[in-house]
Amino acid sequence: MAEARATLGGLGKPKEARAPGLSYQWRKTISYAAIAVVLIGVFIFFQFDTDFMMLWFPYIGRGVVYTLILSFGGMALAIPLALLGALGRLSRSAVLNSISAFYVSFFRGTPLLVQVFFIYYAFPQLAFRPGVPGFLEPVLVLDIIFAGILALGLNYGAYMTEIFRSGIQSIGHGQVEAAHALAMSPRQTTRRIVLPQALRVIIPPTGNDFIAMLKDSSLVGVAGSVTELFNRAQTTGRAEVHPFETLAIAALVYWALTGVFTFFQNKLERRVARGHFREQVHGH
Amino acid sequence: MATDIIKVENLEKHFGELQVLKDVSLNVKPKEVVVIFGRSGSGKSTLLRCLNFLEYPTGGCIEVDGTRLEYGHPTRARRDAIRQIRMKAGMVFQEFNLFPHLTVMENLIEAPVTVRGESKKEATERGKELLDKVGLSEKADQYPIRLSGGQKQRVAIARALNMRPKIMLFDEPTSALDPELIGEVLAVMKKLAEEGMTMMVVSHEMGFAREVADRMCFFDDGVILEEGPPDQMIRDAQHERTKRFLEAVL
Numbered sequence: 001m002a003e004a005r006a007t008l009g010g011l012g013k014p015k016e017a018r019a020p021g022l023s024y025q026w027r028k029t030i031s032y033a034a035i036a037v038v039l040i041g042v043f044i045f046f047q048f049d050t051d052f053m054m055l056w057f058p059y060i061g062r063g064v065v066y067t068l069i070l071s072f073g074g075m076a077l078a079i080p081l082a083l084l085g086a087l088g089r090l091s092r093s094a095v096l097n098s099i100s101a102f103y104v105s106f107f108r109g110t111p112l113l114v115q116v117f118f119i120y121y122a123f124p125q126l127a128f129r130p131g132v133p134g135f136l137e138p139v140l141v142l143d144i145i146f147a148g149i150l151a152l153g154l155n156y157g158a159y160m161t162e163i164f165r166s167g168i169q170s171i172g173h174g175q176v177e178a179a180h181a182l183a184m185s186p187r188q189t190t191r192r193i194v195l196p197q198a199l200r201v202i203i204p205p206t207g208n209d210f211i212a213m214l215k216d217s218s219l220v221g222v223a224g225s226v227t228e229l230f231n232r233a234q235t236t237g238r239a240e241v242h243p244f245e246t247l248a249i250a251a252l253v254y255w256a257l258t259g260v261f262t263f264f265q266n267k268l269e270r271r272v273a274r275g276h277f278r279e280q281v282h283g284h
Numbered sequence: 285m286a287t288d289i290i291k292v293e294n295l296e297k298h299f300g301e302l303q304v305l306k307d308v309s310l311n312v313k314p315k316e317v318v319v320i321f322g323r324s325g326s327g328k329s330t331l332l333r334c335l336n337f338l339e340y341p342t343g344g345c346i347e348v349d350g351t352r353l354e355y356g357h358p359t360r361a362r363r364d365a366i367r368q369i370r371m372k373a374g375m376v377f378q379e380f381n382l383f384p385h386l387t388v389m390e391n392l393i394e395a396p397v398t399v400r401g402e403s404k405k406e407a408t409e410r411g412k413e414l415l416d417k418v419g420l421s422e423k424a425d426q427y428p429i430r431l432s433g434g435q436k437q438r439v440a441i442a443r444a445l446n447m448r449p450k451i452m453l454f455d456e457p458t459s460a461l462d463p464e465l466i467g468e469v470l471a472v473m474k475k476l477a478e479e480g481m482t483m484m485v486v487s488h489e490m491g492f493a494r495e496v497a498d499r500m501c502f503f504d505d506g507v508i509l510e511e512g513p514p515d516q517m518i519r520d521a522q523h524e525r526t527k528r529f530l531e532a533v534l
Contacts, residue, residue, distance in 0.1 A: 177338055178381035182395035182447060183370035192398055196385050 066228035077153025085161030107158030144224030167202035207265035296343030306506035322503030374444030434465030
């Protein structure tokens with residue numbers, strides 16, 4: 001009771017003096033252990049088939065390759081789109097501004113799953129309508145991997161446009177003026193002064209979006225037969241009548257993936273922050 | 285006497301309905317130090333910012349070291365001229381505006397390398413001399429956040445000088461500084477004036493003006509109301525408004 005009260009009142013880690021018994025860290029470790037015991041209990045109670053899991057883990061786990069291809073591909077498309085989108089939003093040109101606003105509004109306003117289906121299922125239909133020139137066919141009829149990358153890139157590019165825009169806008173006008181006063185061109189100013197500083201603001205949420213995309217790439221596996229994690233879990237789970245086990249494998253692998261990339265994201269974040277925090281220079 | 289290095293002819297600047305500069309004309313000779321003072325909103329900073337086209341004049345003409353530019357829409361030729369003028373006119377801002385993501389030395393060599401196309405080595409060599417001149421040699425590899433306000437402003441001066449400008453524009457260079465840090469910046473500016481740099485300084489540091497300036501201009505409501513040598517201006521201003529302003533700041 002005393003502990004509960006202290007935690008509520010103390011916001012975060014309670015002070016040492018208050019804990020007569022175990023340290024905060026110990027109590028946390030024990031809590032995690034308790035959660036693990038409960039979960040294992042549940043698995044045993046429901047006769048979780050670990051042998052089956054071991055057997056299928058390698059096959060389902062290899063789906064990671066496609067998950068990563070989709071996610072890296074999607075990100076490779078989303079980043080330039082977001083940069084163009086942001087520069088369009090910030091441009092004084094009415095045309096560029098409208099295009100960018102339309103793009104953001106449409107792709108944020110419709111579900112990613114619908115976009116994947118559009119590109120993979122609906123576009124091919126257009127290719128064979130009368131009067132549509134043949135050279136459009138390879139553009140409209142896409143392999144599921146390309147369709148998936150396109151949909152993920154377009155969708156996340158729209159979300160990230162806003163991230164990039166606010167990152168660029170967070171750089172004070174004094175920086176731009178200083179660069180102009182040094183005779184730097186607008187392009188040089190953007191590339192050498194504004195964007196490097198904006199990156200510091202842009203990278204953390206972009207990392208979050210990449211991690212979200214890892215998980216959203218499963219939607220591509222719903223639409224078509226790309227054998228990424230979820231698709232493999234789903235198809236083998238159905239065929240072997242063990243969906244709980246196969247989905248658990250997929251969930252664990254997604255979880256591990258996000259853990260790994262969160263770790264890298266934190267490292268990257270610290271790297272780009274140099275020059276902005278005194279501690280960084282001191283090396284504390 | 286040598287020909288004027290800065291010529292301002294009938295300069296006008298409107299911000300919408302508001303006219304900030306009203307037909308301002310001013311010539312500056314090489315090596316001359318001109319201190320501009322006046323109330324905030326009188327147009328003195330705008331004049332400086334029009335000189336290197338951080339603000340676009342809405343009337344009149346500017347000439348810096350032979351590069352002449354009439355007001356008007358930014359065409360290609362005009363943009364080239366603006367670039368020429370900006371290379372000839374170094375500017376120091378009230379808020380320093382150092383690039384926080386670059387070290388002190390990187391701040392100094394950024395523009396010489398990207399704009400002038402100098403080698404890093406060449407720009408760094410000169411940068412070292414300039415840091416030495418402003419007394420900050422040991423800070424070359426620091427990021428700006430580690431510097432005091434006075435140190436930042438001295439770096440900003442060195443950064444502008446590393447473009448080898450013909451003239452230097454100072455826009456209230458000490459207004460954002462704690463009082464005890466003003467002296468170190470003014471000392472650097474004084475040294476620069478003694479070396480023969482042409483300078484236009486917007487400032488209310490009357491001690492500096494008296495000691496260093498060749499001429500003072502009192503700005504009032506978008507016009508140069510009065511100008512003259514510092515001693516005469518400070519002791520014996522002609523206009524009532526100048527006198528009142530001087531009484532307030534002295």
